[in-house]
Amino acid sequence: MEQTTVDMELSQEQELGRSNAEPLLSIEDLHVSFHTYAGEVHAVRGVTYSVGHGGSLAVVGESGCGKTVTVQTVMGLTPIPPGQIKGGRVIFNGQDLLRLSEKQMQSIRGKDIGMIFQDPMTGLNPTMTVGRQIAETVQRHHKISNREAMDKAVEMLSLVDIPNPQVRARQYPHQFSGGMRQRAMVAMALACEPLLLIADEPTTSLDVTIQSQILDLLQNLQERLGMTIVLISHNLGVVACLAKDIVVMYAGKVVEKGSSSDVFCNAAHPYTRALLRSVPRLDREIRGELASIPGTPPDLFQPPVGCAFAPRCKYAMKVCTKCDAQPIRIGDNHYVSCWLHHEANPNNPLKNQFENGGHTSD
Ligand code: SF4
Numbered sequence: 001m002e003q004t005t006v007d008m009e010l011s012q013e014q015e016l017g018r019s020n021a022e023p024l025l026s027i028e029d030l031h032v033s034f035h036t037y038a039g040e041v042h043a044v045r046g047v048t049y050s051v052g053h054g055g056s057l058a059v060v061g062e063s064g065c066g067k068t069v070t071v072q073t074v075m076g077l078t079p080i081p082p083g084q085i086k087g088g089r090v091i092f093n094g095q096d097l098l099r100l101s102e103k104q105m106q107s108i109r110g111k112d113i114g115m116i117f118q119d120p121m122t123g124l125n126p127t128m129t130v131g132r133q134i135a136e137t138v139q140r141h142h143k144i145s146n147r148e149a150m151d152k153a154v155e156m157l158s159l160v161d162i163p164n165p166q167v168r169a170r171q172y173p174h175q176f177s178g179g180m181r182q183r184a185m186v187a188m189a190l191a192c193e194p195l196l197l198i199a200d201e202p203t204t205s206l207d208v209t210i211q212s213q214i215l216d217l218l219q220n221l222q223e224r225l226g227m228t229i230v231l232i233s234h235n236l237g238v239v240a241c242l243a244k245d246i247v248v249m250y251a252g253k254v255v256e257k258g259s260s261s262d263v264f265c266n267a268a269h270p271y272t273r274a275l276l277r278s279v280p281r282l283d284r285e286i287r288g289e290l291a292s293i294p295g296t297p298p299d300l301f302q303p304p305v306g307c308a309f310a311p312r313c314k315y316a317m318k319v320c321t322k323c324d325a326q327p328i329r330i331g332d333n334h335y336v337s338c339w340l341h342h343e344a345n346p347n348n349p350l351k352n353q354f355e356n357g358g359h360t361s362d
Contacts (some may be wrong), residue, residue: 004045022094023050023205025074025196025319030088032069035081039301043069046251047088049229053195056222058231058243059274061296066252067232071198073098075115076105082242095197111141114189116182123185124173131157131169135190141192156187156288159268160217176282186217190227197222200232215242237279240264245333248272251298254327268336268350270313307339315340315349 032044135149157165203211295312
């Protein structure tokens, strides 16, 4: 059953009583800055997205686009200072996480929300056995004996397909391969049966074969356990199989969001289309190098007026540098923030391509 929603107008619809299902996680107009010696970095600039119970959402964009800062803020892991949450709400399971104390967040982190990091060594303690670490995570949130907690650790290692889990539970992280360490991280993140799993670039440090095994594992667990997952990646190719819905971020903002087929088959934002051209495709003959996106992302010390992608966009118009485009609904749950798609622009050069399947030949 399709349960994920990525509806920019959700909170408005809820106010009007038109929404039946509350999303599990709803990030609303989130603004986060960092104060540095060089000035204030506006890392997250009004991000809004949501994911429903049992849904799978991927957030993609280049490094520094604010995707990781957004989920770190959800987890209460943004260092304050230098970070500052300048506005917005993060509603998780009916409560605003931004209003909770650190103590209250500690009872949610690891229990109701699990997280997998890019580098498994960041999340694993090299001086403790893997089984003991998983057991301690469980005991932090549940009053159970050491024996019961170790049994749970072995069960979790088995769940993530680690062979000989009884033996492996007594080993240290350095005795695991990179892929096995990431599986152990998944086991630890799921040990308390969280409602939401956030996976931040979970396969970036792994080779291609192991990457695909970890993604298959996450997809399998998501389907078997009915778990809600938010996957963060700089690579659209990585999220293709796992995510039902996709949010594309650029320079601290959401520029496009929709279902996986909306984004892969009918990408509407020039940045999304450029990202897609940089991903290898099995259904196309490779006639040269993959395209890279010319130019660099803007300086978020002084975010540009208007569309932040304008200096890199071959379709940029006068209006783009004067005023930022607001989200425009172009499909059931498909939104894009780009002046090309505004109703006042009858000469949208992407419109014909969009109507013909939106393939990214531009
Ligand atoms: Fe390009 Fe203008 Fe659309 Fe920005 S708003 S992506 S500059 S066409």
